[in-house]
Amino acid sequence: MSTVTLYGLKNCDTCTKARRWLATQGIDHRFVDLRAEGVERERIRRWLDEVGPETLINRRSRTWRELDESERTVTGDGAAADLLQQYPTLIKRPVLELDTGGVVVGFSGPRYETALAGAD
Template sequence: MTVLTLYGLPTCDSCRKARKALEAAGHKVQFRDVRAQPLSADEWQPLLTEFGDRLVNRQSQTWRNLNDYLKHAEVDALLEAQPAVMKRPVIASDARMTLGWDDEVRAAWDA
């Protein structure tokens, strides 16, 4: 059984769908609420290395509500200040990480 970490928000529909599908596919999912349990700079680093600025969801309401200063901040500073602006979900195992919940990601995790 694969143990996965799902980074997201409990109110996010994509996160809920991903968690349900992954568990149904036999994966053990550890959910990490990035707002309630903020990631440290060391925890953000592998995600930023893997996804770069794609980690920021510029289509979200959270992004639209940000002030110009935060919109032009470095990605790491922005995510530490406003973790809800992260594109979700990020699913990670020891071997790989994926971003979002589309057909390609579902296939990657056999969910």
């Protein structure tokens, strides 16, 4: 099985659950803390192409609520990528990225199983 990368925040409960699930399944993975390490704009663009801004942007986050109205008016994937790179805590997490290019946003054991089965 190939290595997967999990993007999230080290103190996020859902990210911790996802990391624990991957470990219990014996799935080799690398964890990237979005706050500490950030994420490249091109990677965010690929995620947006794959899942769209409605899935990737966490509109329930405190960061989203603290943005001014002009920043919240995200039109186009380029503007969304810029916003998410500037405020990585706006990225709905965790983001599971497969070596094959697939992306799963959020944590669900069954969804991870399906995505990882397709990555073999």
